[in-house]
Amino acid sequence: MIERHHLTLIREVDRQGSLTAAADTLCLSQSALSHTVRRLEEQMGTPVWRREGRRLIPTQAGRYLLSLAERLLPQLAHAEDVIEQIARGQRGTLRIGMECHPCYQWLLKVVDPYLAIWPGVDVDVRQRFQFGGLGALLGHEIDVLVTPDPVRRPGLCYEPVFDYEQVLVVSNDHRLAQRDWVTPRDVAEETLITYPVAMERLDVYSQFLMPAQRLPRRHKTIETTDIMLQMVAAGRGVAALPRWLVNEYADRMAIAPLSLGSTGIQKQIYLGVRERDAEVDYLKGFLALCKSGGTQ
Amino acid sequence: MIERHHLTLIREVDRQGSLTAAADTLCLSQSALSHTVRRLEEQMGTPVWRREGRRLIPTQAGRYLLSLAERLLPQLAHAEDVIEQIARGQRGTLRIGMECHPCYQWLLKVVDPYLAIWPGVDVDVRQRFQFGGLGALLGHEIDVLVTPDPVRRPGLCYEPVFDYEQVLVVSNDHRLAQRDWVTPRDVAEETLITYPVAMERLDVYSQFLMPAQRLPRRHKTIETTDIMLQMVAAGRGVAALPRWLVNEYADRMAIAPLSLGSTGIQKQIYLGVRERDAEVDYLKGFLALCKSGGTQ
DNA sequence: ATAAATCATGAAAAAATGTCATGGAGTCGT
DNA sequence: ACGACTCCATGACATTTTTTCATGATTTAT
Incomplete structure (x- = not known):
């Protein structure tokens, strides 16, 4: 098993140029490194360095491990930084x-x-x-x-x-556009456009249409708000959205917000x-x- | 220090869902894992899992370590494969x-x-x-x-x-082109084109011209074989190359190989x-x- | 040639990691 | 609600691994 320690060691020997110097930097005895290296080499079945005189020259395997070390050790070091920050609750x-x-x-x-x-x-x-x-x-x-x-x-x-109010959005030149609020019956004559989610999660249904036992004439679903409102502006249907959201689009698009019922649907x-x-x-x-x- | 062992352990606990099961898979006692985990947590200053009842729920740190493990462990495993191949001389x-x-x-x-x-x-x-x-x-x-x-x-x-024979290459309409072999005296009247290397490494010199104490009329050097042979074909000089190499060019170029001396220069x-x-x-x-x- | 430096090695000490035995606490089924 | 079962934590002890120390062999530098 290649351990982090092995990689540290290999990298340090490469940096320092000798076992002895590396041992020094790592606060270990030269002997400890020598032993560890021998164990690693035995285990892998291939030497990490070729001993030439008293110099260590990396072998195939050594060069490969060195590149591995240069790649993985910084990641581990960074991980420890992150963990430390997490430990301090800062990250x-x-x-x-x-x-x-x-x-x-x-x-x-x-x-x-x-x-x-x-x-x-x-x-x-x-x-x-x-x-x-x-x-x-x-x-x-x-x-x-x-x-x-x-x-x-x-x-x-x-x-x-x-806090926000869920409102009905209609085109500016819609027949309802001049009204302040709408009834379930009004909506029942419209094409309703919603996001593609289950009906019980749509407030227009659960808090407005269903209690009055009405359904819209048609029901279309659209994923994105922008397209939905473009459809509404083009008079292809009506939608239910938060009032603040409609207001943000209102200066760019020909759309108008109407309360759902006389008191409106208040949401949080x-x-x-x-x-x-x-x-x-x-x-x-x-x-x-x-x-x-x-x-x- | 985050060791490989820690990452292995964390990944296994995540996969198995419990310390006990992970210990089983890793062929360790549940106690050993528990100890190791406690040591790691103490060292890092933050828990890896929050103990909720007898369930272990990864903390921030735990989740981070888990993702680290999923990223690094496969790389280490792969490295071991590579090392093994290197050890077997297959890579x-x-x-x-x-x-x-x-x-x-x-x-x-x-x-x-x-x-x-x-x-x-x-x-x-x-x-x-x-x-x-x-x-x-x-x-x-x-x-x-x-x-x-x-x-x-x-x-x-x-x-x-x-094995190959080193031959002289001449243009097809060269005055020597009809001969089977040439003498050092023949070459001494020619412009000799060679690669740009020391004279003693050129067999035409060391084995043919020098023994006969002859030198070519002129000596040019050219780096590439293609250009060299184009020059020869154009009648701008003669060159010495392996016969098989000349033959490969012979169908495209107006060149002919001649033995150097009656027995030719045999090379290996x-x-x-x-x-x-x-x-x-x-x-x-x-x-x-x-x-x-x-x-x- | 001598001195200094380097790596290897065996024995012993130190540290780490693991096991066993046990206890507390949550979960599940009846 | 109770007991059986499962799971994790912990302390004492055993084992394994790592490290050091002392030393030797070999190479390099003066």
Whole structure:
């Protein structure tokens, strides 16, 4: 077995030019190195150096091991740096899980300043979970769950970080465009465009259409927000999105937001974390940043 | 210090899901693993796993080490394969040294099939040596010396691999072109073109002109065989080359080979190797291929 | 030729790694 | 809810590995 120690040794002998000098640098006796080298050579079945007089000249195998050492040892050294930083709580990977598309739009605005404040922390955003976002959080697949739907579980805690209203988006010259709010019956005559996710996870359905026992005339799914809104602007359908998101597009596109029902659908985005992670500083930092609004 | 052993262990625990199972796979006692883990964690200052009930859940550090393990361990495993092949003489770099230009032409025909038979072996051809080809061989600068001049030394052995006749090449419409062989006096009236090497290494001189105390009318040097023969074909001079080499060009160029003297100059190419390398598989393979003629 | 430096080696000491025995704690099935 | 089972932790002890010390053989430099 080629051990790290062997590689260290081989590299040092190459640098110092002799066993004795290398032993010195490594704070070992010359004898120790000699023994170790002999064991390694016996084990591998091939010498690492050819002994020419009292000089050591690398063999095939020696040259190969040397290149291996030059490649792997720095990686190990770096790994130790990283571990040390992790040990001091200054570094890690913040794995954020998301279940809703609007969350993603919001998250984008938060991640940027976060990366600036925590230069030692990487952010990883994941969106597909075998056992759902909750399962991913409990299973340590992610560290934070961004969700509009805080399912309480022992060991977990949620923090609301963002309020928004879910609205209907229609083209500016749509027959409903001048209205302030719409009824389920209004929507039932439209083509509804949504992200491609299960119906129960769409608020228009679960909180608006289903209670009134209505369905849209047609239902299309589109992956991306931009295309979705282009379709809406072209009068090819209506969509349900957060009001703030619609407003961002409104100056570039001929679209208008309408409340769903007279009171509108009020939503919140929550961050869920494991209670045990409460002391992880870069996670706390993320929660704090989110609550403060991210961009301020 | 993160050792290979630690990475192996971490990877196995991840694969098996428990210390006990990993210990089993690694042929160690559960206790041994537990001890090692504790030592590692103490040393790093951070746990690798968080103990949740009796389950082990990787921490930041643990996940990082795991990814490190998945990256480095395969490289080490591969390195061991390579070393084993080197040890068995099935892999390495065959450093071939050459002293004569015709040798090079011949070598090209041998190297190609050799590379096909020994996929693990790289071939490196060297032509300039500070202390001559012999010195390079003795000084382990090269592994094989291709030479027409086998200088015996203790520790070295030579094998003849190729016989050829050194001939004079003249243009088809040269005044000598109809002759079977030429005398030193004939050549003394010509412009002789040779490779740019010391005179004593040119057989036309050492074995033909010098013994007869003749010199050519003029002496030009040219690096490449192609240009040399174009010059000859154009009637701008004569050259001395192996007969087989001239024959290869003869169908494309207006040139003719003539023996040097009534009996011709008979030459052999030898391969010189260090006796100690006799067991190296890929070297033996090279010698065998050369003796068999290479292309058959 | 002599001195200094280098690597190899055997024996012994020191350190590390491993095993055994055991205990506590979570998990599962009834 | 209880017992059987499984899993991890730990201390004492054993084994293995690594290191040192003392020394020798050989090469290089003066």
